[in-house]
Amino acid sequence: MHELIAAPYLDHHLLVRPGSAKAARLPARRYEELRIAAATVPSWMADAARRTWDLDLSGRELGESVLVRAPSRYGYGRASYELNLGCNYDCEHCYLGLKRFSGLGWPERERLIHAIRDAGVLWLQLTGGEPMIDKLFPETYRLTYELGMMVEILTNGSRLAAPKHLALLTRFRPNRITLSLYGATAESYDGLTRRKGAYRMFLKGLDAAHEAGLPLDLALIITRHNAHEADLMRAFADRYGLAYREYTHMSPTIYGGAETLATQAPDHLVDREPFQGCNAGHTFFHVDPHGMASICKVGRDDAIPLMTTGVEGLSRLGGVADSLMLRTGGCTGCRLSGTCRVCRPLAKVYQEAKAPLDRYCQHATTRS
Structure with missing residues (x-):
């Protein structure tokens, strides 16, 4: 399996390594050399791998160590994919609302993942629901890795310690695993998720992944249920030496429900950063469990049915994005x-x- 990925990314080319936040920029001529001519790892690439990742590729066959991604005419660099909307928690702040365990079977999902790759996507986020309770998570994750995508997994961590998941992620390292933290104590965590034993499962998953050296960070979800533990949640992240981001603004559900808004902790709401424009629909897109591509997780109107249109359908998404941004x-x-x-x-x-x-x-x- 590949050690590095050489790929077009927007208007340039990158050399990246799964499981590492580091990257090296490739001149266009070097990328073409790899794509067309190189049989063994060129000396300049071996030097770059040694400098950037302390990785020795000298004398190795290129095909054994570097996956060279083909150019795409669609120009997308990032995407997110909801494997399903089901979850083993029942958080009342969840923007998904109804948590239905539905989605694509494997033949259709395999086609979808190839379409995402063909769109040019280098960074892919796997989310849900809870992606790791999806029965096809192992196959889905492995294929996205094999096709040369840098994968981030958004998870509650409850299934992270499962041997089949831990072995898979240790062998084929993700770019990042972001775990949601719903409290600093079992009482608060289990109360927010409305699942007894959830905190224990989270700790088991976090400890297993941390011990395995997987790249982790935390999303601190601060609501009226756990706001009194906000400082303890920050201290929790610091004890593990993990970076974190805080989320206090709860969104209405994707079905238009306002019930999630009541979970916000008013004293912890901060002003949103002014919107300066967005690449949603132009260089980024989102795919729901049924293969419907939208500009992002929030703007789901006028979605493109990728299972019908194939990757070609994404050529309409930029126009959809522009129309959804109109002040109407x-x-x-x-x-x-x-x-x-x-x-x-x-x-x-x-x-x-x-x-x-x-x-x-x-x-x-x-x-x-």
Whole structure:
């Protein structure tokens, strides 16, 4: 199996290694040399591998150690893929709402993963629901790895210690595993997930992955149930030496439900960063469990059925993205819309859920 991946990425070329955050930029002529002419690892690549990863590739066959990705005419660099919407937790803040265990069987899923690769995707996020409870997770993960994608897994960690998962991820290292932390004590964690023993399963998975040296970080989910433990959650991450990001803004469900908003901890909400534009739909896309491609996890309107259109359907996604960014619906007539810095698809889901203006609009105080 490959040690490195050489691939086009947007308007340039990269040399990356699964399981490592480091990358080396490739001149176009070097990439072409690898794609067309090289049989053994060139000396310049061996030098780059030694400098960047302390990896010795001298004298090795190129095909045994480097996967050279073919160019794509679609120009996508990143994507996310929901394997299913099912989960073994029942968190009331979850934006997925109904947690249905449905999705593609293996032949269709295999076609979908090839289409994602053919779109040019180098970084792929596997998510859910909980991806590791999906019965096809091992096959899905291994194929994305074999096709030369740098894989991030978003997980609650409850299945991370399973021998089949740990062996798979240790042998074929992901780019990153992001674990959600729902509290610093069993009482808080199990209460938020509404699953007795969830904290114990999380710790078991985290400890197993940490001991195996897998690349980990944490997502600190701060709600009204665990806000009193926010400092303890940060200290928890520090004890493991893990980077973390905090999430306090809960989104309405993908079905337009507002029930998730009641879980927010008002004292922990911070102003959103002003929206400066986004590459969703242009260099990034999201795929749901049935192969429907949308511009992102939030903007799911006008999705493209990839199982029908194939990768060619993605050529329509840029136009969909531009149309979804127009100030329409609940923002029509706002005299401040010319200076609005809120993601329009995000604003739409809050408006459909009849959420308070201050949950999503930067001009809420002015408009009030």
